[in-house]
Amino acid sequence: xxxxxxxxxxxxxxxxxxxxxxxxxxxxxxxxxxxxxxxxxxxxxxxxxxxxxxxxxxxxxxxxxxxxxxxxxxxxxxxxxxxxxxxxxxxxxxxxxxxxxxxxxxxxxxxxxxxxxxxxxxxxxxxxxxxxxxxxxxxxxxxxxxxxxxxxxxxxxxxxxxxxxxxxxxxxxxxxxxxxxxxxxxxxxxxxxxxxxxxxxxxxxxxxxxxxxxxxxxxxxxxxxxxxxxxxxxxxxxxxxxxxxxxxxxxxxxxxxxxxxxxxxxxxxxxxxxxxxxxxxxxxxxxxxxxxxxxxxxxxxxxxxxxxxxxxxxxxxxxxxxxxxxxxxxxxxxxxxxxxxxxxxxxxxxxxxxxxxxxxxxxxxxxxxxxxxxxxxxxxxxxxxxxxxxxxxxxxxxxxxxxxxxxxxxxxxxxxxxxxxxxxxxxxxxxxxxxx
Amino acid sequence: xxxxxxxxxxxxxxxxxxxxxxxxxxxxxxxxxxxxxxxxxxxxxxxxxxxxxxxxxxxxxxxxxxxxxxxxxxxxxxxxxxxxxxxxxxxxxxxxxxxxxxxxxxxxxxxxxxxxxxxxxxxxxxxxxxxxxxxxxxxxxxxxxxxxxxxxxxxxxxxxxxxxxxxxxxxxxxxxxxxxxxxxxxxxxxxxxxxxxxxxxxxxxxxxxxxxxxxxxxxxxxxxxxxxxxxxxxxxxxxxxxxxxxxxxxxxxxxxxxxxxxxxxxxxxxxxxxxxxxxxxxxxxxxxxxxxxxxxxxxxxxxxxxxxxxxxxxxxxxxxxxxxxxxxxxxxxxxxxxxxxxxxxxxxxxxxxxxxxxxxxxxxxxxxxxxxxxxxxxxxxxxxxxxxxxxxxxxxxxxxxxxxxxxxxxxxxxxxxxxxxxxxxxxxxxxxxxxxxxxxxxxxxxxxxxxxxxxxxxxxxxxxxxxxxxxxxxxxxxxxxxxxxxxxxxxxxxxxxxxxxxxxxxxxxxxxxxxxxxxxxxxxxxxxxxxxxxxxxxxxxxxxxxxxxxxxxxxxxxxxxx
Numbered sequence: 001x002x003x004x005x006x007x008x009x010x011x012x013x014x015x016x017x018x019x020x021x022x023x024x025x026x027x028x029x030x031x032x033x034x035x036x037x038x039x040x041x042x043x044x045x046x047x048x049x050x051x052x053x054x055x056x057x058x059x060x061x062x063x064x065x066x067x068x069x070x071x072x073x074x075x076x077x078x079x080x081x082x083x084x085x086x087x088x089x090x091x092x093x094x095x096x097x098x099x100x101x102x103x104x105x106x107x108x109x110x111x112x113x114x115x116x117x118x119x120x121x122x123x124x125x126x127x128x129x130x131x132x133x134x135x136x137x138x139x140x141x142x143x144x145x146x147x148x149x150x151x152x153x154x155x156x157x158x159x160x161x162x163x164x165x166x167x168x169x170x171x172x173x174x175x176x177x178x179x180x181x182x183x184x185x186x187x188x189x190x191x192x193x194x195x196x197x198x199x200x201x202x203x204x205x206x207x208x209x210x211x212x213x214x215x216x217x218x219x220x221x222x223x224x225x226x227x228x229x230x231x232x233x234x235x236x237x238x239x240x241x242x243x244x245x246x247x248x249x250x251x252x253x254x255x256x257x258x259x260x261x262x263x264x265x266x267x268x269x270x271x272x273x274x275x276x277x278x279x280x281x282x283x284x285x286x287x288x289x290x291x292x293x294x295x296x297x298x299x300x301x302x303x304x305x306x307x308x309x310x311x312x313x314x315x316x317x318x319x320x321x322x323x324x325x326x327x328x329x330x331x332x333x334x335x336x337x338x339x340x341x342x343x344x345x346x347x348x349x350x351x352x353x354x355x356x357x358x359x360x361x362x363x364x365x366x367x368x369x370x371x372x373x374x375x376x377x378x379x380x381x382x383x384x385x386x387x388x389x390x391x392x393x394x395x396x397x398x399x400x401x402x403x404x405x406x407x408x409x410x411x412x413x414x415x416x417x418x419x420x421x422x423x424x425x426x427x428x429x430x431x432x433x434x435x436x
Numbered sequence: 437x438x439x440x441x442x443x444x445x446x447x448x449x450x451x452x453x454x455x456x457x458x459x460x461x462x463x464x465x466x467x468x469x470x471x472x473x474x475x476x477x478x479x480x481x482x483x484x485x486x487x488x489x490x491x492x493x494x495x496x497x498x499x500x501x502x503x504x505x506x507x508x509x510x511x512x513x514x515x516x517x518x519x520x521x522x523x524x525x526x527x528x529x530x531x532x533x534x535x536x537x538x539x540x541x542x543x544x545x546x547x548x549x550x551x552x553x554x555x556x557x558x559x560x561x562x563x564x565x566x567x568x569x570x571x572x573x574x575x576x577x578x579x580x581x582x583x584x585x586x587x588x589x590x591x592x593x594x595x596x597x598x599x600x601x602x603x604x605x606x607x608x609x610x611x612x613x614x615x616x617x618x619x620x621x622x623x624x625x626x627x628x629x630x631x632x633x634x635x636x637x638x639x640x641x642x643x644x645x646x647x648x649x650x651x652x653x654x655x656x657x658x659x660x661x662x663x664x665x666x667x668x669x670x671x672x673x674x675x676x677x678x679x680x681x682x683x684x685x686x687x688x689x690x691x692x693x694x695x696x697x698x699x700x701x702x703x704x705x706x707x708x709x710x711x712x713x714x715x716x717x718x719x720x721x722x723x724x725x726x727x728x729x730x731x732x733x734x735x736x737x738x739x740x741x742x743x744x745x746x747x748x749x750x751x752x753x754x755x756x757x758x759x760x761x762x763x764x765x766x767x768x769x770x771x772x773x774x775x776x777x778x779x780x781x782x783x784x785x786x787x788x789x790x791x792x793x794x795x796x797x798x799x800x801x802x803x804x805x806x807x808x809x810x811x812x813x814x815x816x817x818x819x820x821x822x823x824x825x826x827x828x829x830x831x832x833x834x835x836x837x838x839x840x841x842x843x844x845x846x847x848x849x850x851x852x853x854x855x856x857x858x859x860x861x862x863x864x865x866x867x868x869x870x871x872x873x874x875x876x877x878x879x880x881x882x883x884x885x886x887x888x889x890x891x892x893x894x895x896x897x898x899x900x901x902x903x904x905x906x907x908x909x910x911x912x913x914x915x916x917x918x919x920x921x922x923x924x925x926x927x928x929x930x931x932x933x934x935x936x937x938x939x940x941x942x943x944x945x946x947x948x949x950x951x952x953x954x955x956x957x958x959x960x961x962x963x964x965x966x967x968x969x970x971x972x973x974x975x976x977x978x979x980x981x982x983x984x985x986x987x988x989x990x991x992x993x994x995x996x997x998x
Contacts, residue, residue, distance in 0.1 A: 047484060062651055062656055064654045064655035065651075066654070068654075078480065078481060116481055119478075120478065138742055138743075139743075140745075140746050141742050142742070143481055146479075146481050147481070150479075162708055166708050169705070169706045169708065170705065171721070173703045173704070173705070173706055173723065174483060174488070175483040175485070176480055177706075179479035179480065180479055181706065184708055185708065200706070203529050204485070204529055205483070206484040206485075206486060207484050209480075210480055210483050210484070213479070
């Protein structure tokens with residue numbers, strides 16, 4: 001990866017490999033092997049697939065059914081979320097635009113779908129615009145508020161997000177609203193309440209994929225609080241409900257890594273990376289491989305992560321945050337800073353502040369990094385990795401006392417926050433506390 | 437810059453160099469942290485919601501038990517019989533209500549409320565619904581079942597429990613697993629000490645229609661008819677039979693025979709402060725509502741469904757009129773274009789009368805008959821009456837010996853829109869009504885065939901709860917429990933399995949056949965027919981003056997014990 005030509009060829013080979021891998025593993029419908037139950041088990045119903053099939057059927061005979069076009073578009077977006085397959089985005093867009101073609105006004109359904117698609121593509125400002133339009137046309141549409149809440153959250157408008165979520169709760173309390181409300185509270189550091197709401201969402205869940213989603217969030221919430229046993233139990237329950245829901249395997253891998261079972265962690269991370277090859281799953285896999293000393297494989301996964309990002313962009317997505325993370329992984333700190341800054345200008349969101357801080361720190365610009373690292377911690381007070389990053393910046397900036405305080409917070413919040421950085425943080429804290 | 441920081445740093449460096457290097461080194465081998473996902477948190481937007489999926493409401497006096505009225509409400513359309521690994525529980529975090537307005541102020545005077553609990557013996561280890569034949573509700577082989585509590589409230593008094601932990605008839609999963617389903621049905625049919633009868637559980641979907649009729653709105657025509665789209669499917673049904681005096685104003689059905697009925701589902705309101713009070717309090721959010729049939733379907737042009745699902749009847753008159761074509765229904769114009777049947781003149785005050793006030797001479801509407809408005813109750817004062825969308829039933833209209841499926845329009849005054857019997861052909865009646873038949877006093881011949889689905893695929897029972905047993909054959913392979921006209925359709929059934937019984941217990945995971953954000957197959961249940969009429973009715977209500985309700989006299993509850 002040292003000459004441009006080689007980079008291009010490696011990336012293109014990686015892209016082809018990625019697509020091949022994705023085609024074989026990533027887009028398959030059948031679930032991962034699950035513990036066999038006592039009696040014969042029929043396949044769990046795939047409600048999204050049914051919705052899509054029904055809609056396609058209907059539209060063959062009734063191409064002017066604009067509502068079903070909108071339904072189909074939104075179903076594609078949901079499917080892309082569940083399968084992490086960005087090639088569904090153009091299909092979704094086609095269906096939604098067709099809906100608007102048939103009926104241009106009074107078509108909130110299509111606007112909601114386009115908003116959800118925009119969110120999926122990280123075009124949060126566009127999503128906000130679509131959702132606002134949809135709400136204007138139909139102030140009682142709970143889905144529109146869901147899309148609006150998602151956009152506001154990612155754009156860093158916390159107050160507006162909360163208001164939209166409350167409106168959604170006031171219109172249609174149910175899983176979609178509870179899940180967003182839970183995330184809202186989680187972002188504000190109120191993990192216990194967030195967990196309570198996610199349990200409510202779990203109680204309302206009916207489809208296996210929704211059950212799995214809730215279990216995954218509950219697992220993550222337990223994880224954030226450092227509760228490994230709790231996290232493990234939730235992920236296991238989720239896998240029992242829907243073994244094909246990949247984020248659960250990521251959770252299981254995280255727990256395995258934190259308890260020293262690196263091989264198990266790598267196995268799960270490999271499965272996830274193969275089935276849903278997105279930059280973040282590939283980067284997680286790479287990290288675990290590096291931890292196990294398999295550096296060459298780790299590098300290869302990073303190359304694939306790059307390719308996955310390019311595919312995402314090629315399908316209409318824009319995500320400079322991921323671009324920044326990938327650049328950091330490559331050691332290209334200049335690009336990392338540039339991309340993170342660009343994203344920050346678009347949306348002052350906690351994750352973005354954190355990555356911008358890390359990029360500046362990696363580039364040796366700690367004085368500039370400090371305010372961003374602090375901002376991330378302010379926006380996400382219960383996030384152990386933000387605290388860790390602030391600690392590294394403080395330390396490099398000559399503030400060991402600050403670093404020590406932040407490292408203590410890391411330990412109190414979730415010492416397992418990263419299989420690589422967790423032990424580092426613990427060692428650093430010991431070293432700092434050993435000072436006279 | 438002062439020298440102090442340098443000095444401090446120089447002193448610090450030896451002790452922390454190792455730490456600093458370690459810290460720096462780990463960052464080079466980047467891994468994303470837990471909270472930083474390059475795909476941001478994406479939550480489901482459309483999720484199955486059985487509580488919100490209500491389908492039909494029926495209200496009719498008992499043919500075989502004089503002095504008693506039946507209220508039947510259904511949820512969750514397109515329930516597959518045992519052809520799929522699905523069963524269909526009621527939601528346990530919602531309340532299911534049947535509401536009655538007897539004084540015409542558009543507020544409930546009697547509320548019957550059901551809430552449900554799961555009894556789940558599967559322990560998270562299995563998703564099997566049963567592990568052997570289920571011969572009774574208490575059979576240990578039934579691993580998942582539900583019970584319900586029924587409460588009632590009259591005239592705003594606190595709710596009183598009428599029965600708790602009563603059995604819900606389980607989803608019917610085939611003859612091998614449930615050799616005697618009638619027994620399960622009987623166990624779920626209870627009579628309370630005061631005479632009330634109750635049923636909760638799965639049943640054959642009693643609605644019969646060819647949904648393709650509504651394709652008119654999407655560029656289709658009426659050429660494709662004659663198939664009962666719902667044949668072979670089941671629903672979840674709640675049925676209650678109470679004496680007239682329990683729902684009539686002042687308990688006097690002779691003076692006050694008209695009641696308005698609608699069904700709702702609601703959940704606790706949640707504040708994002710995290711306050712999630714699980715008790716049933718006053719702060720509830722209504723997630724669905726249904727009065728007259730076909731109202732909840734997607735309505736052209738406005739998205740009335742979302743608004744309608746959210747508001748209570750007393751708010752109907754206050755909705756801002758946003759729809760330009762509110763008094764000008766689309767369907768008659770489409771029919772005129774295709775079939776040449778002239779559309780009746782607008783504004784359609786006859787539809788306002790049918791769906792908003794009830795047919796009466798006292799509201800200034802064009803249909804000059806006194807049939808089913810609370811305005812015709814002797815103890816109702818006109819100024820407390822508030823127009824609203826609900827199913828209105830006159831308890832005094834005598835039971836017809838030979839019910840006519842076209843109800844009022846065929847001279848059978850006991851039929852829809854005067855309440856609704858199971859056998860009333862709601863679609864044909866609605867099509868005729870939207871074409872002005874009620875006002876003209878005669879049927880529109882060109883549309884006399886309607887959707888060519890005139891009866892349910894299964895025969896109804898002669899006594900409570902009247903709905904047929906759930907089907908147990910896969911939809912594609914034919915019908916289940918009974919006989920009747922109408923072929924099943926393969927249209928909405930990509931998951932059909934071969935017909936017949938389960939020989940091994942299927943792994944059954946609860947599901948709802950529909951997404952109920954309005955985006956799922958409910959969208960197929962388009963009903964601009966009556967729906968548009970109701971749209972007119974509801975949104976045109978801003979023409980009518982608001983009335984303030986005067987409180988009605990309190991009435992004592994009957995003491996009821998089981």
